[in-house]
Amino acid sequence: MLRSRLLAGVALAVLSLPVAALSPGIPFSATAAQAQSASVSFQLFFDQLQPHGVWVRHARYQYVFCPAGVDASWRPYTEGRWLYVEGRGWYFASDEPFAWATYHYGRWFPDRDLGWCWVPGTKWAPAWVSWRRSDNIVGWAPLPPEEDGYAVSVVVRERDLPEGYWVFVPTERFIEPDLAVSIIIGSDQPDYYAQTQFLGPVVVEGDVVVNNVIDVTYIEQTINQQVIVYQPQEATSPAEQSVAVEAQTIAVFDQDVAATETEAAPPEAVEETEAPEAIEAAGGTAGATAEIAAEGEADLEAQPAAPDEEQPAMPAEGDTEAEPAAPDAAAQSDEPAPADAEQPAATQEQPAADEPPCPPESMVDGQCPVTDEQEPAEQSVAPTEEPAAPMPEETAPPAATTEQPAAPEAAPA
Numbered sequence: 001m002l003r004s005r006l007l008a009g010v011a012l013a014v015l016s017l018p019v020a021a022l023s024p025g026i027p028f029s030a031t032a033a034q035a036q037s038a039s040v041s042f043q044l045f046f047d048q049l050q051p052h053g054v055w056v057r058h059a060r061y062q063y064v065f066c067p068a069g070v071d072a073s074w075r076p077y078t079e080g081r082w083l084y085v086e087g088r089g090w091y092f093a094s095d096e097p098f099a100w101a102t103y104h105y106g107r108w109f110p111d112r113d114l115g116w117c118w119v120p121g122t123k124w125a126p127a128w129v130s131w132r133r134s135d136n137i138v139g140w141a142p143l144p145p146e147e148d149g150y151a152v153s154v155v156v157r158e159r160d161l162p163e164g165y166w167v168f169v170p171t172e173r174f175i176e177p178d179l180a181v182s183i184i185i186g187s188d189q190p191d192y193y194a195q196t197q198f199l200g201p202v203v204v205e206g207d208v209v210v211n212n213v214i215d216v217t218y219i220e221q222t223i224n225q226q227v228i229v230y231q232p233q234e235a236t237s238p239a240e241q242s243v244a245v246e247a248q249t250i251a252v253f254d255q256d257v258a259a260t261e262t263e264a265a266p267p268e269a270v271e272e273t274e275a276p277e278a279i280e281a282a283g284g285t286a287g288a289t290a291e292i293a294a295e296g297e298a299d300l301e302a303q304p305a306a307p308d309e310e311q312p313a314m315p316a317e318g319d320t321e322a323e324p325a326a327p328d329a330a331a332q333s334d335e336p337a338p339a340d341a342e343q344p345a346a347t348q349e350q351p352a353a354d355e356p357p358c359p360p361e362s363m364v365d366g367q368c369p370v371t372d373e374q375e376p377a378e379q380s381v382a383p384t385e386e387p388a389a390p391m392p393e394e395t396a397p398p399a400a401t402t403e404q405p406a407a408p409e410a411a412p413a
Contacts, residue, residue, distance in 0.1 A: 054278050066279050067096075069283050075142075075185065076116055080096070080103075083243065083250060084229055085126060087232070091126040098118075104252075108142035123209060124209070129143060130160075130199075133171070137195060141161045162292070174223070230248050230249060231248060
């Protein structure tokens, strides 16, 4: 028994594929992709759930389904039982007419005006829940939507949920046929919430959702009996879903739902402002979960906190501080350059025009005699003229502009 559980990681996915996809020679990864492409539309939810509740045009989640025929104490995942399915974990089986969709696709949320309502999703799971437990108590809670619009993402945040979301049962009654008899709502028994430890939500393994957080061995040891392991079979439509206890098989409808941009609306959707009266008229729980809804709203408001905390860590501020430093340095280096270039040009040109190379009385045959004192002078003049050559090239434009207006002033003087 235990060995078969360990080797069943892909059992349900394989059995749920069309017969044509199970051709020999095709790897499992390829057949899984083929199964995803053969998906159904949201219109299936709209049409088949319409007789069992009210579709509401919701400002945040587009269209949501609020069930009818339930009382004020009703919660999702309470009218049914837990079955252990080979390879997929704990499957919530229920006779409620909307169970095939609302307990295996999408997410639930409590609204202070609408009650508990369901957001359609695209990926099938044994149950979209989170878990808590102690040595003798097991609790679960419906997972809320992670983002606006339909639940098209399989991302599940690893976080605890408000106390009012949870329901509990003693561990020895966990696999009873009718959990509604033993279920205790968390807000009615706060001690159960305090005594249990948060374990986490379902696990997404690749493209498959596995609900194995509650170890089946723990349940078997507590109830002192072996848990029945049901073998999955394919159901081509929601109406074909069934549980055969004696044969230990379960037929599940687990087709992926296509998330397209142009989805049709429910045939009889009502506006959000008119929904409370429509839900109450249909026998729903409009306004029956105000306290739980307040907890849920606070939880939703806290969700965007994680992205905001990451923003200060970005290095954009450091980059902007470094950018102004570059122009300042460039400006400092450019301003003194023209001044330095003009001063040597003036000092070199003036001595060459006014001062004679030597005193007249010392000339010999009209030429300055070569002496030991003048030889180093000529050598000192040569290096001053050579390095000065590149400087006028760089500063030639400013030198020309400064000397041209100076010439007319010097002439009259």
